[in-house]
Amino acid sequence: QLKRDNIEGFLEYNLNDVRLVSGLDDKMKLIQLVMGMCTVGHVPYEEYGFSSRWLEGALITDLHRKGIVCPNRNPVDESGDIKFAGAYVQEPTAGRHEWVFSLDLQSLYPSIIMSLNISPETKIGKVLNWNVEAHIRKEISEYHIQDSDGKETTVDREEFVLFMKNGKFTLSSNGILYRTDKVGLIADILDRWFSERLEYKKLLKKAAHAGNSEQEEYWDLRQHIQKIFLNSLYGVLGLPVFRFYDVDNALAVTATGQDVIKTSARVVNLKYNGLLDTKDEDYCLYIDTDSLYFSVVPFGGGKDKAIEMARDAESHLNQFYDRMAKQLFFIPGRHRFVIKGETI
Structure with a gap:
């Protein structure tokens, strides 16, 4: 009607719409961002909205440079995606907190x-009856291990601990076993992206x-592009159209994440x-995926106390993670778990 009348x-x-959009892009540089993402991912610009494509492109290119032939995609199951547990979010403690x-x-x-x-080629089997809390409490007397060919073996606790130690295997919270004698392609490219982002920030x-x-x-x-790639890769592991799709690996990430944040x-x-x-008092006000929230009011409150308690909790947890990595996940070498105080 506006066109017809005026x-x-x-x-x-x-x-004015064009001016606003142009002004937003001048400020946020979104067009440059998506062009950069597609360039790093070796895909046409119009595919910027499909994370599986630019992540897959980056992985294929990396493998090609190493002389490794990339596997074909698995046929997509049209009956529907397989659902798996996501991040853990604790119900917040209601009220106003200082x-x-x-x-x-x-x-x-x-x-x-x-x-x-965690990577498709490092997955070697699973512990069918794995429960990390039951294991820590020594409530599991027999461990049922299934290899990648479906063969099952039953061992007692002592044999299981030796099996994990001698094989230098890691174990995710959903019971998936991974070899560590070679770095997996997913873990390797993430490590490189981390290093590149640190260099770009410098x-x-x-x-x-x-x-x-x-x-x-x-x-x-x-550095922003690298951050997007780093934080997007885990999400496509559970996407059937992704070339490296594996629902066990996708759940391994989210289930392990749940145990890490709950244990913290x-x-x-x-x-x-x-x-x-x-x-047995719960002083944690809220948990969201990778973040914890505590109040220092029980300790008297105040800015200085909040800073002190945040630094103390950070140091305490980072020391604990060395033990957690070995006891909960059997990580034989270096782990990457680090927590930092964010805001007050």
């Missing part, structure tokens, strides 16, 4: 993939310090119960 108003309305600090596990899902060496700081705004903008874009909350709660002389 053509000049209609044109101005559309021109002097709250948050702790954030750095790049949790990529860290799990690299720590456990160059970003260098350009900012030198007052070179053009270079600063360029390196900021590059329990460790801090245990410490706080000891400090406050309470028993």
Whole structure:
């Protein structure tokens, strides 16, 4: 109707839409971002909306440069996607809370993939009756192990521990076994992307310090692209159209993530119960995927106390993760679990 009754108003309305979109892109550089993502992923620009394609393109290119032939895609099951558990979100403690600090596990899902060496070619079998809490409490007397060919073996606890130690296998929370004598292709490219992002961030700081705004903008874009790739890869592991699709691996990431964040909350709660002389009190106000929220009001409150308690919890958890990596997931070497205080 505006076009019919007021053509000049209609044109101005559309021109203003263009100005707004152009202004948004001038500020956010979204077109440059998606062009950069497609360039890194070796796909046409119009495929920027399909993460499986630009991630697959990056992986195929990486394998090609190493002289490795990429496998064909598996036929997609048209009957529907297989569902698997996602991130853990705890119901928040209702009410207004003061002097709250948050702790954030750095790049949790990529860290799990690299720590456990999760990849299609490193998966060697599964423990059919695996339950990490029952194992820690020594409630499992027999472990039923199934290899990649479907053959099952039953061993007692002592034999199982020796099997894991001698084989240098890792074990995810959903019971999937991974070999660590060679780095998996998924873990390897994530490690490289991590290193590249750190390098880009260093160059970003260098350009900012030198007052070179053009270079600063360029390196900021590059590190942002790397961050998107790092945080997107785990998600497509459970996507049937993805060439490296494996629902066991997808669940291994999310289920292990649930155990890591839940265990982190329990460790801090245990410490706080000891400090406050309470028993089985839950001081964690909220959990969301990779983040924990605690209030320091029980300790008197205040900004200084919040900073002190956040740093103490961070240090306590990072020391605990060395033990957790070995006891819960049998990681034989270096792990990538790191938590940091985020906000108050």
